[in-house]
Amino acid sequence: MAEQSLTKNILRKGLIGIVVGVVLVIAARLTHFPEIFQIMFFVYAMLGAFVFILLDAPSMTRLEGGKAVVGLLLFYVIISGVYIAGAGILPQYDPGIEKGKIEKLLKARRARTQQGKAEELIARAKALDEKADAITKQLASLGAGAQAVVVSSERDAAPAAASGDLVAVGKEQWELQECYNCHKLYGQGGKKRGPEMDNIGNLMTAAQLREKIIDPKSWMAEGFDKQYKKGKMPDKYKDLMFDEEIDALVAFLVSLKDASVNTPKPIKMK
Amino acid sequence: MTLRRSLLVLLGLLVTGAAVAYAQAPEAPSVDFPYAGNRTAVWFVANLHILFAAFILGAPIFAVVSEWLGYKNNDPKYDRLAKEVTKVTVILYSMTALTGGLFIFVLLGTYPDFTTWFIQHFFMVFAVIYPLLFIAETIILYTYFYTWDSLKGEKKARHIALGVLLNIVGTVTLFVIDGPTSFMNTPAESAEGMSIFETVASMNLWDKIANYSWMPLNLHRLVGNVTFGGFIAGLIAAYMYMGAKSDEERSYYDWMGFVGNLIGVGALLLLPFMGYLLAYELCDYDASICPYMMADQLSMFFEMQGAMVGLIFLASNYYIWLSMKRIQGVENVRISGLVMIAVILMPAIMGLAWKMFPPPEWQSLIFLALLVFLPPVLSKLPGLRFTVSAFTMIKVGFLMIVVADAIWMTPHGFVATQAMATEENELPSWASELALMPAKNAAAFTLVFLTVVNYILYNRAIKCGTIVWGKIDFASQFVLIFLAFSAIWTMGLMGTVRSLTRKYYHVYNLLPDFTPESFTPTLAYSAWWITGTTLVFYAVVSFAIIVTLRSTDKKASVPQGEALPAAAK
Numbered sequence: 001m002a003e004q005s006l007t008k009n010i011l012r013k014g015l016i017g018i019v020v021g022v023v024l025v026i027a028a029r030l031t032h033f034p035e036i037f038q039i040m041f042f043v044y045a046m047l048g049a050f051v052f053i054l055l056d057a058p059s060m061t062r063l064e065g066g067k068a069v070v071g072l073l074l075f076y077v078i079i080s081g082v083y084i085a086g087a088g089i090l091p092q093y094d095p096g097i098e099k100g101k102i103e104k105l106l107k108a109r110r111a112r113t114q115q116g117k118a119e120e121l122i123a124r125a126k127a128l129d130e131k132a133d134a135i136t137k138q139l140a141s142l143g144a145g146a147q148a149v150v151v152s153s154e155r156d157a158a159p160a161a162a163s164g165d166l167v168a169v170g171k172e173q174w175e176l177q178e179c180y181n182c183h184k185l186y187g188q189g190g191k192k193r194g195p196e197m198d199n200i201g202n203l204m205t206a207a208q209l210r211e212k213i214i215d216p217k218s219w220m221a222e223g224f225d226k227q228y229k230k231g232k233m234p235d236k237y238k239d240l241m242f243d244e245e246i247d248a249l250v251a252f253l254v255s256l257k258d259a260s261v262n263t264p265k266p267i268k269m270k
Numbered sequence: 271m272t273l274r275r276s277l278l279v280l281l282g283l284l285v286t287g288a289a290v291a292y293a294q295a296p297e298a299p300s301v302d303f304p305y306a307g308n309r310t311a312v313w314f315v316a317n318l319h320i321l322f323a324a325f326i327l328g329a330p331i332f333a334v335v336s337e338w339l340g341y342k343n344n345d346p347k348y349d350r351l352a353k354e355v356t357k358v359t360v361i362l363y364s365m366t367a368l369t370g371g372l373f374i375f376v377l378l379g380t381y382p383d384f385t386t387w388f389i390q391h392f393f394m395v396f397a398v399i400y401p402l403l404f405i406a407e408t409i410i411l412y413t414y415f416y417t418w419d420s421l422k423g424e425k426k427a428r429h430i431a432l433g434v435l436l437n438i439v440g441t442v443t444l445f446v447i448d449g450p451t452s453f454m455n456t457p458a459e460s461a462e463g464m465s466i467f468e469t470v471a472s473m474n475l476w477d478k479i480a481n482y483s484w485m486p487l488n489l490h491r492l493v494g495n496v497t498f499g500g501f502i503a504g505l506i507a508a509y510m511y512m513g514a515k516s517d518e519e520r521s522y523y524d525w526m527g528f529v530g531n532l533i534g535v536g537a538l539l540l541l542p543f544m545g546y547l548l549a550y551e552l553c554d555y556d557a558s559i560c561p562y563m564m565a566d567q568l569s570m571f572f573e574m575q576g577a578m579v580g581l582i583f584l585a586s587n588y589y590i591w592l593s594m595k596r597i598q599g600v601e602n603v604r605i606s607g608l609v610m611i612a613v614i615l616m617p618a619i620m621g622l623a624w625k626m627f628p629p630p631e632w633q634s635l636i637f638l639a640l641l642v643f644l645p646p647v648l649s650k651l652p653g654l655r656f657t658v659s660a661f662t663m664i665k666v667g668f669l670m671i672v673v674a675d676a677i678w679m680t681p682h683g684f685v686a687t688q689a690m691a692t693e694e695n696e697l698p699s700w701a702s703e704l705a706l707m708p709a710k711n712a713a714a715f716t717l718v719f720l721t722v723v724n725y726i727l728y729n730r731a732i733k734c735g736t737i738v739w740g741k742i743d744f745a746s747q748f749v750l751i752f753l754a755f756s757a758i759w760t761m762g763l764m765g766t767v768r769s770l771t772r773k774y775y776h777v778y779n780l781l782p783d784f785t786p787e788s789f790t791p792t793l794a795y796s797a798w799w800i801t802g803t804t805l806v807f808y809a810v811v812s813f814a815i816i817v818t819l820r821s822t823d824k825k826a827s828v829p830q831g832e833a834l835p836a837a838a839k
Contacts, residue, residue: 032698036684041676048672051584055591055665060745068512075748076808079755080801086577087797090570093686095789098567102774102789110784180689181561188689190565193557232557235459236779239466 009056017049105176108242170252173245177237185256193232195221198261201254208266209250214238221264228269301379308380309787310799313769315376317762317803319369324491324761325811326366327440328499329359330411332533334433341426351526353418354819355503360415361814363408384776384783392450394475403443410436441492448487449479455772456482456555457780466779482555486548493540498757500534505754506815508747513820521740527750528593532725534753535586539721542579542714545764550629552771556779559771565688567790571767573681574793578760580675583717585753587671590724591664592746599735603660603727606649610658610666612641613723616716617670617677617709624708638715660727667720674720677713680704758807762800 021042028038063071174180180189184196200209204219212219216233227233237246303311333352340348378385389396414432421429458473458481460466470478507527514520553560562568594600623637648654658666682688682705683696697705772778774788782788 031701033701034684034694034696034698036695037680037697040680040684044672044676047675048669051588051668051672052665054588055668057745059743060748062744063512072512072751075751076755076805079752080805083759084794084797084801087574088794090573090793091684091686092792092794093567093570093790095792098789099786106774106782106784106788109782113784178558178561178566181558181566190561230554234556234558236466236556239460240779 006058010053013049013053013056016052017046020048021045101176104172108245166248166251167255169245169248170250170255173241173249174252177241177249179249182232193227195224195264196261197253197263198256198258199263200266201257202259203263204253204266206250206254209253210246212266213241213246213249215270218268218270220267220269222267223264298382303380307787308785310791312373312376312380313766314799314803315369315373317765317800318807319366319373320765321758321761321803321807322362322366322369322810324495324498325502326359326363326411327444328495328497329355329502330414330433330436330440330499331496332499332503332530333359334430334437335533336529337433338430341430347522347525348529350522351503351529354506354526355499356411356415356418357818358506358811358814360411361818362811363411365810365814367404381776381785384781387781388450388454388776391478392453392475395446395450395479399446400443403439403446407436407439407443410439444491444495445488446479448484448491449481452484452487453478453481454777455552455768456484457777459555470780483548483551486544486551490541490544490548493537493544494761496537497534497541498761500530500532500537501750501754501757502811503530504534504750505811506530506819508750509812509815510819511747517740521738524739524742527742527746531586531589531750531753534757535721535725538582538586538757539718542718546711546714548768561688562773563767563771565682567687568767568770569681569688570686570793571763571770571796573679574797575760575763575767576675576679578756578763579717580671580678582753582756582760583721584668584671584675585749585756587664587668587721587724589746589749589753590721590728591668592743592749594660594664594728594731595743596741597731597735597737600660600731602734603731604657605660605663605723605727605730606645606654607656607658608645608649608654609723610663612645613663613667613670613716613720616641616719617674617712620712620715621677621703621709624711625703625706628708629711642719660731663727664724667724670716670720674713674716677704677709678717680709755804755808758804759800762803763796766796766800 021044024041024045025038028041033041174185179185179197182190182193184191185198204212208219214237216231216235217228220228241249302308306314333355336348336355337352340346340350340352374385410432414429414436417429417432421432457478458466458469461469461472464472504527507523507530511520511523511527514523549560549563552563564572619637619641620634623634627633649657680697682702683691685691685695703709770790773790774783775781776783
C-alpha cells in the first residue's frame with residue numbers, strides 16, 4: 001500500500017475533517033441542536049479525521065534503548081493528561097449540593113444510633129461548657145442586679161419541622177427522597193416510571209397516600225400496569241423514612257390539587 | 271433574684287454532670303488520612319488490590335488456554351507464551367496478597383464500626399472460606415508453575431489439568447468474594463410484612479451471598495478479567511518487543527502481542543453486555559439507582575465510559591489494521607458489499623428495533639440476526655455479488671465506529687444532573703431518542719459487529735497471504751500499551767461507579783455512612799485518582815515484567831523470523 005507523506009496526509013484529512021465538521025454544525029444549527037451539541041459534532045468530525053490520518057500514516061521508526069524509555073514515559077504522560085483533562089472538561093456535579101442533602105437526611109438517623117447518641121451527648125456537654133463559661137464571665141463582669149442573658153442557639157437553628165409547617169417539610173422530603181426522579185411535579189422530573197403528581201391531592205386521601213408509600217403494591221396508577229408489575233416503585237420507604245417524615249410527605253402530597261394536570265387515576269390493588 | 275441564682279446553680283450542676291459524662295465518654299483515636307482523606311485512601315487501596323486480583327485471576331485463564339493450544343497444535347510458541355504470563359502472575363500474586371492485607375488494615379482503621387459489622391455478617395467467608403480458597407489457589411499456582419518443565423511430553427495433559435483446576439479455584443474465589451461485594455449494593459428486598467433490617471437479620475449466609483446483583487457481577491468480572499489478562503499479555507509483548515535485540519525475539523513478541531490482543535478483544539466484545547446486565551439488575555433492584563446513574567450525579571461518569579469504550583474499540587481495530595497492512599497479498603481480500611451496507615444501516619435499524627421491542631423482549635434479536643446473516647446469504651444470489659476490498663470495508667468500519675461512539679456518547683443534556691437541564695444544553699425533542707437505551711444498545715452492537723467483521727477479514731488475509739512476524743509497524747506496540755492502559759483506567763472508572771451507586775450508604779438502604787465524605791466526588795477528582803492507581807499498577811507490572819522476563823528472554827527464544835505463508839503456520 002502506498003503511504004502518503006505525513007504532512008500531506010494531515011493536511012488533506014484535516015481539511016476534509018474541517019469541511020465535514022462545518023457541514024455538521026450547520027445542519028445541527030438548522031435542526032435546533034444547542035451550541036454544545038454543535039461543538040460535539042465538530043469534535044467527532046475531527047476525531048474521524050484523526051483516525052483516517054492514522055490509518056494512512058507512514059510506518060513509525062523503531063525506538064530503541066533510552067529513546068524507547070523516554071518515548072514510553074512521554075506516552076504515559078500524554079494519555080494520563082488526556083484522560084484527566086477529558087474528565088475535567090465534562091460538566092461536574094457540585095458535591096456541595098449533595099452534602100447539604102445528605103446532612104439533612106442523615107442527621108436524624110445519626111441521632112438515633114448509639115454512636116450518634118454518644119456524639120450528641122458530647123456535643124451538648126461542650127455547648128453547656130461554653131454556656132457556663134459565658135455565664136461565669138458575665139457574672140464576674142456585672143453587678144448583683146445585672147441580668148445574665150442566655151441565648152438559645154438551638155432555638156435559632158430550629159428546623160422547619162419545629163415551625164409546624166408540615167407541608168414545607170413534606171416538600172423537603174420530596175426533594176431529599178428524590179421522588180422527582182420518577183414523578184413529574186410542577187412540570188419537572190421524570191414521568192415514565194411513575195405518574196405526574198400535581199393533582200394527586202384530589203384523587204387520594206392522606207391515609208391512602210400513606211398506604212401507597214409504605215406498601216407500593218397497594219395502589220396502581222391507571223396506565224402504569226407495566227411499571228406496577230415490575231415493581232418500579234421501591235419498597236423501601238417504610239424502612240428509610242421515619243413516621244414523621246412520611247406524615248410530612250403525605251401532607252405535602254395531599255396539598256397538590258392542580259386539576260388542570262391529568263394525574264392518572266389511582267386503582268386499589270390490595 | 272434568688273430564683274435566678276438557683277437556676278444558675280442548677281445550670282452549673284448540669285454542666286458539671288455533663289462534663290463528667292463527657293470526660294468518661296470513650297474516645298477512640300480517630301484516623302484521618304492526610305491530603306486524600308479516609309474514603310479516598312480506601313478507594314485507592316481497594317482499586318489497586320482489585321487490579322492485581324483481576325490480573326491473577328484473568329492471566330491463568332489466558333495461560334491455560336494458550337498452553338492447551340500449544341499442546342493441541344504442537345506449537346512451542348503457545349507454551350512459551352503461557353509460561354511467561356504465568357511467571358509474571360507468580361510475581362504479582364504476592365502483590366495481590368500485600369494490597370489485600372493493606373486494604374483490610376486501612377478499612378479497619380478508617381471505618382472500624384462498619385468493617386466489624388460487615389465481617390460479622392460474612393464471618394465464615396472472611397475467616398474460613400476465603401482464606402482456604404486463597405491458600406489452595408496459592409498452592410496450585412506455585413505447583414502449576416514449578417512443574418512446567420517436569421510435566422511435559424506425555425504428562426502435559428496433567429499439567430493442563432492442573433491449570434484448569436487453578437482456574438476453577440480462582441473462579442470460585444472470585445464468586446465467593448463477590449458475595450459480600452455485591453451485598454453492599456443490593457443487600458436484600460424486604461420480605462412480605464418485614465422491614466429490610468428484619469429481612470437481613472433473618473437471612474443465612476447463602477441468602478446474603480446470592481443477592482440480586484451477585485451473578486451479574488460474577489459474569490461481568492469474569493469476562494472483564496479475561497479481557498484484562500489478554501490486554502496485559504499484549505502489554506508484556508509490547509515491552510519485550512521494544513527491548514528485543516534480535517529478529518527472532520521480535521517475531522515471537524509480535525506474535526504474542528497479536529494473540530494477547532485477540533483474546534482481550536474477544537472477551538471485550540461480551541463486556542458491554544455484561545455491564546448492561548449488571549446495570550439492568552441494579553435498576554431492577556431499586557429503580558432509583560437508574561436515574562442516579564444515567565441522569566443524575568453519575569451521568570457524566572457514563573459519558574466518560576462511552577469515550578473510553580470508543581477509544582478501546584478504535585485502538586483494537588487499529589491494531590488489526592496495522593496487523594493486516596504487513597500481510598503480503600492482502601490487497602486481494604474482498605468481502606460482500608452487502609456486509610458494508612449492513613454495517614452502515616445497523617445503528618438505525620437496531621435503534622428502531624430496540625425501541626419497538628425493548629429488553630427483555632427478544633424480537634429485536636430477529637432484526638439483529640437478519641442484519642448479521644442475511645448479507646452472506648444474499649451475496650450468493652446473482653446480481654448481488656458485488657464486493658469491496660478489505661481496506662475499503664475496514665475504512666467504512668472505522669467511520670461507523672466514530673458514528674457509534676458519537677451515538678453512545680450523546681447525552682440527553684450536557685449537564686451534571688438532569689435537574690439542571692435547560693433548552694440551551696439538552697437535545698431537541700425530535701432527537702431525544704439518541705440519548706435513550708435503544709440507541710446506546712444499537713451503538714454497542716455496531717461496535718461489536720464491526721470488530722468481528724474486521725477479524726473475519728484478517729482471518730481471510732492470513733489464509734491467502736504471507737505474514738512476516740516481527741515486521742509490524744512499531745506504532746502497534748504503543749497501541750498495545752494504550753489498550754492495556756485504557757482497559758485498566760476503564761476498570762477503575764466503572765469500579766468507582768459501582769461503589770458510588772450505593773450513594774451515602776456503606777450497605778445500600780441498610781447501613782448509612784455518617785462520615786462527611788459520603789458524598790459523590792466529582793468526575794474530575796475521580797479521574798485524578800483513577801489515573802494515579804493505574805500508574806502505580808503499571809509501574810509495578812512493568813517492574814515485574816522487566817525483572818522476570820528480560821533476564822531469561824535470550825534463553826527461551828524460538829526462531830520465528832522467516833517469512834512463511836501464514837496458513838502453513
